[in-house]
Amino acid sequence: MSFQLIKSDTKIDFIGLRHYAFALSLFMILVGTVSLFMKGGPRYGIDFAGGVVMQTKFDSPTSIDAVKASLEATNLPGLVVQQMGPAADNDFLIRTSTTDGTSEAVQHTVSAAFDKDLAGAKYTYKRIEMVGPKVGEDLRGKALEAMYFAILLVAIYISGRFEHRWMASGIMAAGLFAGITALQYINAPQVWLVVGALVITLALCYLLKLNYALGAIVALIHDVLVTVGVFSLLNKEFDLTIIAALLTLIGFSLNDTIIVFDRMREMRGLKTGEPLTVLVNKSVNQTLSRTLLTSGLAFVAVGSLFVFGGQVIHDFALAMLVGVVVGTYSSIYVAAPLVVSLTPPDDALDQPAPAKAKAKTA
Numbered sequence: 001m002s003f004q005l006i007k008s009d010t011k012i013d014f015i016g017l018r019h020y021a022f023a024l025s026l027f028m029i030l031v032g033t034v035s036l037f038m039k040g041g042p043r044y045g046i047d048f049a050g051g052v053v054m055q056t057k058f059d060s061p062t063s064i065d066a067v068k069a070s071l072e073a074t075n076l077p078g079l080v081v082q083q084m085g086p087a088a089d090n091d092f093l094i095r096t097s098t099t100d101g102t103s104e105a106v107q108h109t110v111s112a113a114f115d116k117d118l119a120g121a122k123y124t125y126k127r128i129e130m131v132g133p134k135v136g137e138d139l140r141g142k143a144l145e146a147m148y149f150a151i152l153l154v155a156i157y158i159s160g161r162f163e164h165r166w167m168a169s170g171i172m173a174a175g176l177f178a179g180i181t182a183l184q185y186i187n188a189p190q191v192w193l194v195v196g197a198l199v200i201t202l203a204l205c206y207l208l209k210l211n212y213a214l215g216a217i218v219a220l221i222h223d224v225l226v227t228v229g230v231f232s233l234l235n236k237e238f239d240l241t242i243i244a245a246l247l248t249l250i251g252f253s254l255n256d257t258i259i260v261f262d263r264m265r266e267m268r269g270l271k272t273g274e275p276l277t278v279l280v281n282k283s284v285n286q287t288l289s290r291t292l293l294t295s296g297l298a299f300v301a302v303g304s305l306f307v308f309g310g311q312v313i314h315d316f317a318l319a320m321l322v323g324v325v326v327g328t329y330s331s332i333y334v335a336a337p338l339v340v341s342l343t344p345p346d347d348a349l350d351q352p353a354p355a356k357a358k359a360k361t362a
Contacts, residue, residue, distance in 0.1 A: 010285045010288060011285060012281075012288075014280075017333070018338075018341065025222055029226060029229065032225060032226060033225075035232040042231070043232070043235060043236065044237065044239070045238055045240075046078075046097060046239065048139055048143075048238060051095060051097040051130070052095070052106045052131075053131075054094040054095075055093050055094075055125065055127045056091070056123055056125055057090060057124050058090040058121055058122065061088075062092075062121060063087075064092065066118065067118075068081050070113045070114055070116075073113060073117075076096040076098055076110075078098070080093075080095040081093070082311040083311050084312060103129070103130040106130075107128060139240065143243040144195075148194045150247060150251075151198070151221070152197075152201055154254055155172070155210070155214075155216070155217050156173065158212050158213045158216050159172070159212065159213040163211075163212050165210065171208060172204040183197075201217065202218075209342075211342040212261060214338070215335045215336065215339040218338055219253065219331065220250050223327050224250070227246065227323050227326060228246075230322050231319065234318075242319050244316065245315075245316045246323070249324070252324065256294070259287050264280060264336065267282060276340055277340055280336050280337070280340050295327070299324050299325070303321060305317040305320075306318060
């Protein structure tokens with residue numbers, strides 16, 4: 001007898017719990033939004049806000065606490081010191097969000113602090129990089145644009161794949177192009193351009209009754225907002241590494257959602273005549289074991305990165321850990337239940353299959 005984590009005949013009423021799940025999701029998003037509002041927005045890293053990155057290696061044993069204590073008096077804004085690799089390497093990454101002056105001026109300030117407080121210690125700078133505020137702003141806009149186009153392509157694919165409405169997908173794309181053109185005509189900032197495009201996409205999905213696409217998009221936005229909220233509560237920085245994590249978790253969450261949607265499509269094809277709520281509940285229950293096993297293995301792998309991967313990859317692993325948990329939750333409690341909530345009671349999906357004609361008797 002083969003081992004099963006969860007029996008295939010489970011009958012958990014996920015759809016019956018959807019209103020509680022929606023309330024919990026709304027609460028998590030609200031808490032994260034309030035945190036962002038109180039802190040004046042996300043705490044951008046050097047990639048987005050601009051600044052200087054310096055990788056410094058000491059020839060003799062030096063602790064990270066000693067390096068931090070030495071740099072405290074410099075009053076460099078947004079100063080972050082991270083250990084790179086094993087402690088025996090004495091390799092440190094120094095980051096500051098200053099945009100005044102040049103990288104040479106920052107190097108001179110850091111060197112003066114080391115020469116004063118770490119007298120006799122020999123060190124070298126392995127790399128020094130500076131990101132200007134304009135470059136950081138462009139990167140921020142491009143990052144948002146990348147996440148938006150990922151979500152848009154998801155909407156088009158799901159509409160055609162599971163609802164067989166490629167024409168409606170084309171209309172959505174055309175409407176979106178018109179909306180983007182209008183926003184560009186009024187010279188809207190790039191950030192608002194992306195946000196406006198996302199709102200237009202959601203509105204068009206709703207008006208065109210692309211319920212599967214709308215459910216998947218809302219679930220993906222839910223995952224991103226909750227993860228961003230957690231980072232805001234923990235006062236973590238947002239940089240290109242975190243954007244990479246968010247794009248990765250979008251793909252991971254979408255994989256779980258598509259598995260559930262595909263089972264829903266198969267159940268509909270059986271023409272059992274059961275209500276849509278019953279079909280969706282069966283679909284989620286039948287794919288539950290696969291979903292939890294996939295998410296569990298991903299959680300273990302990312303958890304190993306979080307614990308043993310070192311300080312440099314710590315925030316990336318944290319974003320992935322949160323994303324794996326939230327993405328699994330949204331696939332079960334947000335995407336599929338939202339399809340049920342958006343489908344009218346008299347929709348064809350909710351009607352019994354037509355009765356078969358009785359065979360004529362001789």
